Amino acid sequence: MTRAAPIALTDGTVPGPRGDTMTTATSPTVRRAPLVRLLRSELRMILRRPRNLIGIGLLAMVPVVAGIGIAIAADATEGDPVGEGLAGLVAGNGLLLPIFALVVSLTMLLPLIGATLAADALAGEAGSGTMRNLLVAPVSRPRLLAVKAFGVGAVTLLAALVMAVTGIIAGMILLGGDGMLTLSGTSLSFGAGLGRVLLTVVLVSIQVWALAAVALAVSAWTENALIVVVVSLGFIIVSGVLSVIPALDWIDPFLLITSWESVGEVVSDPLPTGSLLEGVLRAVCYLVIGYSLALARMLTRDG
Numbered sequence: 001m002t003r004a005a006p007i008a009l010t011d012g013t014v015p016g017p018r019g020d021t022m023t024t025a026t027s028p029t030v031r032r033a034p035l036v037r038l039l040r041s042e043l044r045m046i047l048r049r050p051r052n053l054i055g056i057g058l059l060a061m062v063p064v065v066a067g068i069g070i071a072i073a074a075d076a077t078e079g080d081p082v083g084e085g086l087a088g089l090v091a092g093n094g095l096l097l098p099i100f101a102l103v104v105s106l107t108m109l110l111p112l113i114g115a116t117l118a119a120d121a122l123a124g125e126a127g128s129g130t131m132r133n134l135l136v137a138p139v140s141r142p143r144l145l146a147v148k149a150f151g152v153g154a155v156t157l158l159a160a161l162v163m164a165v166t167g168i169i170a171g172m173i174l175l176g177g178d179g180m181l182t183l184s185g186t187s188l189s190f191g192a193g194l195g196r197v198l199l200t201v202v203l204v205s206i207q208v209w210a211l212a213a214v215a216l217a218v219s220a221w222t223e224n225a226l227i228v229v230v231v232s233l234g235f236i237i238v239s240g241v242l243s244v245i246p247a248l249d250w251i252d253p254f255l256l257i258t259s260w261e262s263v264g265e266v267v268s269d270p271l272p273t274g275s276l277l278e279g280v281l282r283a284v285c286y287l288v289i290g291y292s293l294a295l296a297r298m299l300t301r302d303g
Contacts, residue, residue, distance in 0.1 A: 008120065030079035032256075034275035035143075036124045042151035046117065055113050055185045056159050062109065063101035063167030066090075069172040071098075086264055090184065095193040098167025099200045102160060106204050111236055112229070114156050114208040118215035121148040122294070126223040144222075152212050157205045164201050168194075172282035178278065182269040196266055203263050203276065210256055210283035211236070213290025254288050 025074045046052055067090075074091035086100045102110075171177070188196065204272030213231040222228065242248050254257050259279030265272045 031250050034146075037145045038143075039150055043148050043154055044062070046120075046151050046155050049120070052117070052155065054245055055116070056155075058238030059105065059109060059159050060114065060162045060166045062105055063163055063171045065166075066101050066104070067094075067170040069173045086183075086267065089181055089267070090175060091173075092175055092177055093167065094173075094177045095169030095180045095190065095197065096177075097175060098143055098164045098197050099264075099267060101163055101167045102125075102200050102204045105163065106207060106227045106260050106263060108233075108236070110156070110159065110208045111211045112233065113159055113213040113268050114152065114212035115229050116225075116230035117152040117155055118212045118232075119225035121216060122219035122298075123222050123225045123228050124219075125227060142295060144217075145291075145295055145298050148179060149216060149294075152216065153205075156208050156212060157201075160201045160205050160208070164197055168197065178266070183267050184269040186269045188269065197240050200263065201246055203266065203280070206280055206283045207256070207259055207263065210259075210290070213294070213302035214256075214288045215290075217290045217293035217297070220294040253282075256282065259283050262293050 017242060070090050086096065086103060090096050090100050169198040181188055181194060182188060211232060215228050216233050218226045219225070236257060239255045242251055244254055244255060259282045260274075262275045262279040265275055
């Protein structure tokens with residue numbers, strides 16, 4: 001005849017043989033790491049990598065080099081425009097220099113930083129063997145991917161802000177000006193000009209985040225970080241080729257780089273909110289698609 005198992009009381013104890021109570025063994029409780037700690041740890045890890053710091057430092061030098069080149073060209077042309085579009089307005093319009101540098105860097109340099117960060121976030125971890133440890137840690141996979149995406153986005157925004165700061169300083173010193181001359185021929189005050197610079201930082205960062213989301217999706221499916229960078233840059237190049245073929249004009253609204261062309265319109269007066277919002281919405285679509293593909297892979301991978 002088998003003996004019945006003791007019935008546990010509501011406080012986690014069971015009755016003893018003489019009516020007393022005994023405490024039952026309980027499994028250890030797994031505590032989730034605070035989200036703020038995870039985000040801070042991710043940022044610390046990214047900013048400790050020398051190549052990331054070197055990349056941000058090189059981006060900070062872009063406005064300085066551009067400012068020196070424009071100042072020399074302006075002296076050589078004796079007041080004539082040194083170029084077309086934004087380049088033709090920068091001479092004597094120093095507050096426009098950071099916007100010019102950000103728009104120019106959006107074509108390749110900033111996307112390269114975003115793609116490199118996304119490659120390190122997942123493929124780099126898998127290649128070094130640390131991804132398996134992260135997957136078995138007491139952190140849900142959607143939460144882990146969100147932390148990685150936050151790290152990529154935050155450092156990308158930091159790079160754009162650094163470019164803006166160095167661009168403002170270099171522009172005021174090398175090119176002068178106390179306001180901002182717009183493409184429409186009107187002048188903005190110094191404060192309004194700073195607002196346009198900050199708006200450019202936000203718009204450029206959103207576009208780079210969209211490309212980084214695509215790179216993050218590729219990064220989730222491979223263990224080679226170099227493949228992620230090559231595919232991301234190839235995506236930009238192929239999009240550029242498709243955009244210049246007249247027979248494929250119908251595909252332009254679906255290309256991410258179409259949004260990049262509208263960022264330079266931030267210098268127009270009045271501000272063309274329609275085209276700028278369209279570019280943001282297009283980038284958000286790429287963000288959602290890229291993150292969803294990365295999450296689908298993260299939920300099924302085992303290392």
